[in-house]
Amino acid sequence: MEDITKKRYANGKPKLKRFHQAKWDEPIIFELSTEGERGILPPEVEDEIKHMVGDVISHIPEKMRRKEPPKLPELAQPRVLRHYLRLSQETLGADLNIDVGQGTCTMKYSPKINEQLARMPQMTELHPLQPEETVQGILEIMYKFEQILKEISGLDKFSFQPGGGSQAIYTNASIIRAYHESRGEADKKTEIITTIFSHPSNAACARTAGFRVITIYPSEDGYPDIEALKAAVSEHTAGLMITNPEDTGIFNPKIEEFVKIVHEVGGLCAYDQANTNGILGITRAKEAGFDLCHFNLHKAFSAPHGCGGPAVGAVGATKELAEFLPIPVIEFDGDRYYLDYNRPKSIGKVRSWYGVAPVVLKAYAWVMSLGAEGLREVSEIAVLNNNYLLKKMLEIPGVSAPYAKGKRRVEQVRYSWEKLAKDTGVHSEDIGIRAADFGVHYWTSHHPWIVPEPCTLEPTESYSKTELDEYAEIIKHVANEAYTNPEIVKTAPHNSTIHRIDHAPLDDPSQWAITWRAYRRKVSKEHE
Amino acid sequence: MKRKKLGLIVNPIAGIGGRVGLKGSDGIEIQKKALELGAVPLSLDRTIEALEVLKPIKDDIELITYPSEMGEDATKKCSFDSMVIGSIVKGRTTAEDTKKAAKEMLHTNVDLILFAGGDGTARDVYDAIGGEMPVLGIPTGVKIQSAVFAINPKSAGELTVSYLRGECDVREAEVMDIDEEAVRRGIVVPKLYGYLKIPFQKRLVQGAKVPSSSGDKEAMEAIALEVTDRMKDDCLYIIGPGTTTRAILSKMGLNKTLIGVDVVFRGSLIGTDVNEKQLLELIKNHKAKMIVTPIGGQGYIFGRGNHQISAEVIKKVGRDNILVIATPEKIHSLGGRPILVDTGSREVDEMLKGYVRVITGYREEIVYKVSC
Numbered sequence: 001m002e003d004i005t006k007k008r009y010a011n012g013k014p015k016l017k018r019f020h021q022a023k024w025d026e027p028i029i030f031e032l033s034t035e036g037e038r039g040i041l042p043p044e045v046e047d048e049i050k051h052m053v054g055d056v057i058s059h060i061p062e063k064m065r066r067k068e069p070p071k072l073p074e075l076a077q078p079r080v081l082r083h084y085l086r087l088s089q090e091t092l093g094a095d096l097n098i099d100v101g102q103g104t105c106t107m108k109y110s111p112k113i114n115e116q117l118a119r120m121p122q123m124t125e126l127h128p129l130q131p132e133e134t135v136q137g138i139l140e141i142m143y144k145f146e147q148i149l150k151e152i153s154g155l156d157k158f159s160f161q162p163g164g165g166s167q168a169i170y171t172n173a174s175i176i177r178a179y180h181e182s183r184g185e186a187d188k189k190t191e192i193i194t195t196i197f198s199h200p201s202n203a204a205c206a207r208t209a210g211f212r213v214i215t216i217y218p219s220e221d222g223y224p225d226i227e228a229l230k231a232a233v234s235e236h237t238a239g240l241m242i243t244n245p246e247d248t249g250i251f252n253p254k255i256e257e258f259v260k261i262v263h264e265v266g267g268l269c270a271y272d273q274a275n276t277n278g279i280l281g282i283t284r285a286k287e288a289g290f291d292l293c294h295f296n297l298h299k300a301f302s303a304p305h306g307c308g309g310p311a312v313g314a315v316g317a318t319k320e321l322a323e324f325l326p327i328p329v330i331e332f333d334g335d336r337y338y339l340d341y342n343r344p345k346s347i348g349k350v351r352s353w354y355g356v357a358p359v360v361l362k363a364y365a366w367v368m369s370l371g372a373e374g375l376r377e378v379s380e381i382a383v384l385n386n387n388y389l390l391k392k393m394l395e396i397p398g399v400s401a402p403y404a405k406g407k408r409r410v411e412q413v414r415y416s417w418e419k420l421a422k423d424t425g426v427h428s429e430d431i432g433i434r435a436a437d438f439g440v441h442y443w444t445s446h447h448p449w450i451v452p453e454p455c456t457l458e459p460t461e462s463y464s465k466t467e468l469d470e471y472a473e474i475i476k477h478v479a480n481e482a483y484t485n486p487e488i489v490k491t492a493p494h495n496s497t498i499h500r501i502d503h504a505p506l507d508d509p510s511q512w513a514i515t516w517r518a519y520r521r522k523v524s525k526e527h528e
Numbered sequence: 529m530k531r532k533k534l535g536l537i538v539n540p541i542a543g544i545g546g547r548v549g550l551k552g553s554d555g556i557e558i559q560k561k562a563l564e565l566g567a568v569p570l571s572l573d574r575t576i577e578a579l580e581v582l583k584p585i586k587d588d589i590e591l592i593t594y595p596s597e598m599g600e601d602a603t604k605k606c607s608f609d610s611m612v613i614g615s616i617v618k619g620r621t622t623a624e625d626t627k628k629a630a631k632e633m634l635h636t637n638v639d640l641i642l643f644a645g646g647d648g649t650a651r652d653v654y655d656a657i658g659g660e661m662p663v664l665g666i667p668t669g670v671k672i673q674s675a676v677f678a679i680n681p682k683s684a685g686e687l688t689v690s691y692l693r694g695e696c697d698v699r700e701a702e703v704m705d706i707d708e709e710a711v712r713r714g715i716v717v718p719k720l721y722g723y724l725k726i727p728f729q730k731r732l733v734q735g736a737k738v739p740s741s742s743g744d745k746e747a748m749e750a751i752a753l754e755v756t757d758r759m760k761d762d763c764l765y766i767i768g769p770g771t772t773t774r775a776i777l778s779k780m781g782l783n784k785t786l787i788g789v790d791v792v793f794r795g796s797l798i799g800t801d802v803n804e805k806q807l808l809e810l811i812k813n814h815k816a817k818m819i820v821t822p823i824g825g826q827g828y829i830f831g832r833g834n835h836q837i838s839a840e841v842i843k844k845v846g847r848d849n850i851l852v853i854a855t856p857e858k859i860h861s862l863g864g865r866p867i868l869v870d871t872g873s874r875e876v877d878e879m880l881k882g883y884v885r886v887i888t889g890y891r892e893e894i895v896y897k898v899s900c
Contacts, residue, residue, distance in 0.1 A: 029734040042641035194893075204893075228895045384778070425581065425682050450859040487584075502695065 004125075014470055016477055019439035019496040022089035025227040029083055030516045033073035039080060061462035071282050071517075078434035090497040092441045094304070098471045100389065100463060101435070101442035103412040103456025104199070106277045106299035114302065114365045118358035128353040132338050138357050139337035143330045145364040149314055152375070153293050154286025157322035159315045159329060160297075160355025163273050165386045166201040167350055168294035169241065172270040173209035175292060175317065176239040179268060181223045182324075182345060193262065195224045197246035199272055200446050206241055218450075222403020224252050229261055237267040245275050247446065247456065248402075249386065249409035249413025268292065269320070276300045277460060278383045278411030281376030291318050301363035312363070326350050381461035382411045385468060389413075389459050394471035396479045398423060402451055412458035414451050419455045426482035426489045428453040433500065434481070434492035436476045438527070532640075532692045533590045534582075535633035536575070536610070537653070539626055539645035540597035542669040543570040556622070571668040574681045575602040575644045576580045578666045581685025582608075582847035589795060592638055594629045597621065602644075623652045630656035630663075640664060640727065644686055647671040647705040654703045654722050662698050662725045664688060673832065675825040676724045691727035696864060699728040699744045704824045720769050720787045720823060720833030745752055747855040748775035750890040755819060756780060764793040766807060766845065768820035768834045772853055776819065789836045804838045811841070817849040818842070827862045829898075830880070831870030839873030847879055853887045859894055866899035 002171035008015055045053075046365035075083075099107040117123070126135055146158045162168040163524055173192065180189040181232040192206035195216045204214045214232045219225035224246070240262040245251040252258065259269045271285045277300040296312035297303045305311065317325055327346040328339035329431065339354060367375060387408045398420025401413050417428045432455065447455035459468055482489050493499065505511035513519035544562040579602060582589065593599030593608040603610040614632055616625050627646070630653045633641050640662050643653055645762045646669010653663055658732055665677035666684040678684035690696050700723040707719070728744060752775040758835045759765065767773050777784040777792070784790055788801035791810055799810060810816070818841075823833040830837060830853055842850070852867070877900035885893045 207891065212893070215888075215892070215894045217864070217896055225897075228883050228897070232885070232895045270769060372668065416716065420678075422682075425686065450860065450864070452863065490584075 012409065013473075013526065014466070015292065016474060017439050019437065020179075021436075021439075021497050022086070022126045023497045024086040024090065026083065026086045026090070028516060029073045029075070029080075032079060032083060034469075035074055037074045037079075039075060039077040049372065053464070063208045064490055072528070092436060092439070096319060097440045098463060098466070098467045099441060100457055100459040100471055101432070101440060101455075103249075103414070103443060103458040104275065104446075105305065105443075106275075106296075106411075106458060106460055107305070108277070108300075108302055108460040110304045110362070111366070111369075114362040117365050118362050123358055124362060126357065128357075132319075133336070136337055139339075141329055141364050142355065142357065142360050143332050143337055145360055145367070148326070148367055149295060151317060151372075152284065153295070153316050154284040155290070155293055155316035156319045157317050157325060157329065159325045160312050160360055161326045161349065161351050161353070162294070162315060163351050163356060164298070164311045165199070165272075165296045165313045165528040166205055168200075168296070168315045169201045169270070169272060169314045170208060171313070171326060171347070171350050172241065172292045172294060173206045173211065174239075174350070175321055176270065176278070177211070177284075177313075178210055178251060178324045178345070178347050178444065179321060180238055185266075188235060189266070191234070192238055193232050193240045193267075195242050195246065196450055197222075197224070197248050197250075198241070198243040198437065199274055200245065202241040202272055211238060212236075218403070221405070222250055224258065226254050226257060226261075228340075229258060233261055233265045233267070237262060237265045239268040239270060241270045243270065243272040243275055245278065245410040245412075247275070247412070248404075248414040248451070249412040249458075250404050250407070251279075251383075251410050255288045262288065270294075274299060276410060277458075278350055278379050278386070281372065281380040282379055285316070286318075287297060291321055292316065297359050297363040302366040303359040303362040312356050312359045314355075328354055330354065336441045357436035374423050378461045379411075383408075385459040385461060385463060386411050386413060386457075389457060389468050389472060390469065393457070393473065393475065396472070396476045397483060399455075399477050411460070412456060414445060415455045415457065416451045417453035420479060424482040424486045426486050428455050428494065430489050431455065431475070431478050431482070434478045434489045435474055436493050437495045438477070440471060440474055475523040531588055531590060533592060533636070533638040534692065535630075535636075535638035535641035536579075536591060536593040536599040536603065537626060537629045537633070537641060537643040537645075537649075538570050538571050538575050538597065538599045538602055539643070539652075539668070540569055540595075540621055542645035542649055553600065565568065571644050572602055572605075574666055574668040575599075576605050577681035578642065578678075578685040578688070579603065579606045579608060579646070581682055582689060585689055585692065591638055592633060594625070598625060598629065623648070626652040627656040629866070631834050634661055639690055640688060642666060642684065644668045647674050647703070650674045650676050650724065651701045651705050651721050654724055659700065659723055659725050662691070662727055664691075664726050671706060673704040673718055673824050673826065674704065676703060676726050677825070687727050687729055690729055696727040696729045697744070698725050700724070701726045702770075702824050702833065708846070717823075718832045719835075722769065722787055725739040726762065744855060744857060747889060748772050749779070750892075751853050751855070751887055752776045752779040754887055754890045754892075755851065758851075759792075760854075761794050763815045763817050764791055764810065766791055766811070766818040766837065766841070767814055768818070768823075768829075768837060770821040770823060772855060772858075773819055776853075787833070789834060800838060803843060804836050807836060807838075807841050808844065811844055815849075816845050817851060819851045819853060821853050822858060822862075822867060825861075826868065827865060828870060830870045831868075831872065839871040839876040842871060842876050842880070842899040843873075850884075851887060852884050856888045856892075859886060859888060859896060866897040869898060869900050 034303045076293055094107050132359050149158050162171050180186045190212050191214055192211040193214045194202040206213050214224055216228045245254055268291045271290040273293050273295050293316045297314055297417050323345040324347055324348055327343050328341045331338055331340045390413050398417055400416050402416050421427050428444050433444040443456055444458050541559050559602055566744055590610050591603055593603055593610045593612055594614050595616050596611050598616055598621060600612050602782055614629055634657045642664050643649055644666040664684055667677040667679050678687050703721045703724055704718055705721055755776050756779055769787050774784040774786055782797050783878060785801040790797055791799035791802055820829045822829050869877050871877055881898055881900055883895050884898050886896050888894050
């Protein structure tokens with residue numbers, strides 16, 4: 001009999017996967033529609049019921065009734081099922097690949113039991129408009145999870161209302177504005193300082209909230225430049241909004257000093273803790289002196305990314321700033337949990353309701369399964385994994401980890417393929433696309449590309465040594481190909497659903513179509 | 529891909545002076561001297577390096593070039609079919625040949641002219657065709673102060689491929705040159721000659737997580753809005769050369785001297801293409817602010833292409849009254865290297881050193897290091 005193990009393993013290690021992605025050439029669901037085709041044909045209602053209920057439609061106000069039925073695609077159930085299964089095969093989802101390539105996103109494995117909890121009818125059948133006394137359970141969980149985040153950050157009060165990281169950052173910018181307004185200094189305090197390696201949402205949200213944005217470049221060693229900060233602060237400084245560790249995986253060793261310099265001119269400091277997965281239970285916003293912070297529950301706290309949401313960007317504030325948090329906040333009077341709307345200084349609402357409850361539930365379940373020590377262990381393993389992968393990566397020709405020479409990184413690393421690009425003409429995006437031929441995903445970096453030919457890897461605590469070895473082996477293989485057969489990398493992908501796509505139309509609104517209706521409108525216009 | 533026409537001009541003697549320490553290759557005498565000193569022209573090899581990158585789209589381009597060492601040799605070495613036009617005297621080509629070649633290619637309606645050379649070659653191309661059509665430099669010369677060159681031959685090839693594939697925008701870039709005669713006497717006087725159109729790859733849209741970034745033009749308009757918002761009636765404004773500063777005057781409905789210095793007061797031009805003396809006269813009894821942008825590929829805000837704004841003018845205006853503007857793209861293209869000043873006065877250079885708040889958009893600034 002054939003030894004099947006030999007095909008897939010060499011010296012006890014898995015060989016590169018002979019992967020090939022499914023390619024269905026699947027139409028858009030609207031194109032699959034056949035008039036009159038139905039998924040379910042419910043039986044006619046019995047006369048007796050009809051008689052008792054009467055005309056159901058008449059209960060809906062006249063002006064709210066549709067004149068014509070919605071133009072939904074008409075398909076039989078098995079065709080719908082096939083359609084979405086095929087589409088799902090054309091992705092490189094987090095559950096399908098060794099997902100360490102999407103640095104800054106903390107793509108950890110989220111235990112399925114937490115999904116099951118969130119899908120229990122006790123959760124799914126709740127409605128945010130229910131009276132408080134009927135939703136004491138979820139309010140209790142949200143309140144208790146707030147106590148957990150207070151401990152993790154050292155700050156005093158949290159809101160779960162923002163539906164994602166950027167909205168949380170926007171909330172923090174709004175709180176900074178409200179604080180200065182409350183002191184009659186809004187006209188003077190007009191500037192927010194950030195760093196170029198902070199998540200770009202810090203600059204964008206500060207702008208959206210009406211501030212002028214001053215961005216600091218790193219010093220030569222890649223650390224945020226404290227001299228530049230000193231040159232940037234003034235009486236106009238409203239606040240500092242930064243990520244730490246930055247997207248390079250480098251922790252700012254002078255963070256306390258940064259905060260002090262901004263406090264001295266009357267500014268507030270907001271800590272973007274999207275990159276918190278390597279510092280849980282190790283260092284806190286409070287000790288660095290921050291006034292505000294936010295955590296992405298869909299990153300470090302294991303409520304999975306929801307493909308653009310809904311998620312939760314939990315915003316934390318010190319006692320002094322708690323009164324500005326969005327309404328409502330969840331309170332406990334020793335007997336019952338309730339929503340407090342009576343907060344005159346609140347910035348108001350940044351989103352409906354009080355946070356995406358199933359997301360908070362998943363995060364709560366995840367933390368409770370770990371305990372305080374387990375949470376710290378998560379970070380320790382995430383850092384260990386990252387530095388192991390760093391060591392493996394640096395053995396590959398053409399790659400480097402710029403800045404902070406000889407120092408380790410926290411939970412992620414921004415690598416540079418500058419040398420490989422110079423040597424071979426193969427660029428970082430090419431490597432990522434070729435890596436997809438082996439069934440793994442890989443990401444470059446946010447723009448602007450301060451680090452040339454960047455790639456950002458974040459292994460989290462979820463992956464084993466064998467899996468990290470496998471990932472590094474794939475990247476090494478691709479780098480070797482770049483040196484020996486660059487064409488195969490430049491013309492990749494070879495085993496994927498689609499070939500390279502031209503990104504230029506993303507800059508041109510006339511070429512976008514986000515809905516089928518918009519697409520048809522634009523196409524028919526072109527053909528006129 | 530629709531078949532595209534690509535022009536190729538090689539300045540065969542570009543770079544010949546560098547290896548033997550002659551600081552340039554302008555002038556027949558110098559070229560002779562360089563050859564005597566054992567110089568080897570680099571143009572051929574570097575052009576081939578760029579052409580190699582074009583091989584995958586070989587069948588989609590019609591290559592038009594000049595005879596023997598001015599392009600034909602390079603295309604033959606890479607086994608590219610090419611249409612050879614014009615005529616030269618072998619071994620004795622001059623600046624005039626470059627100009628002639630560029631003009632003829634303009635008339636054959638090529639989509640892009642790829643030229644190999646240095647600042648002198650760029651100037652010749654500029655003299656011949658101005659900004660009438662896109663060009664791109666393969667850097668082979670000794671002096672590369674102009675911003676019309678790709679970083680290296682390979683990236684010149686890559687940029688050409690993506691331009692011909694229709695994946696690029698076009699932008700204006702500086703043609704700079706220094707007077708080589710003066711340099712050999714120890715004086716460096718870089719001048720801004722004008723602007724050529726070059727392909728510009730945004731490389732700014734990668735994946736869903738990346739916000740789409742606006743183009744160069746939009747970035748300049750945003751800066752212009754910021755600057756005009758800040759302008760006050762009691763102050764006159766010295767506007768340095770450049771396309772970014774031009775956007776400010778365009779916004780005000782005024783015409784800018786692209787390679788010169790203009791002065792604006794209360795929304796009107798009170799001086800166009802002024803020299804140092806005129807500037808000093810204008811600001812003698814008047815509050816003035818100055819708006820400058822990095823010129824050329826190396827990030828100089830003073831001392832390259834804007835000598836009218838002398839050390840004395842800068843001193844008089846004062847450090848706090850200098851507004852530095854640059855598109856974010858320009859700042860990122862410095863790759864972490866500082867903005868530079870070279871005013872000719874140590875005292876003024878020292879005064880300008882440190883950190884500057886560069887206006888990069890509407891209500892957006894970057895704090896950046898200035899060095900000399």
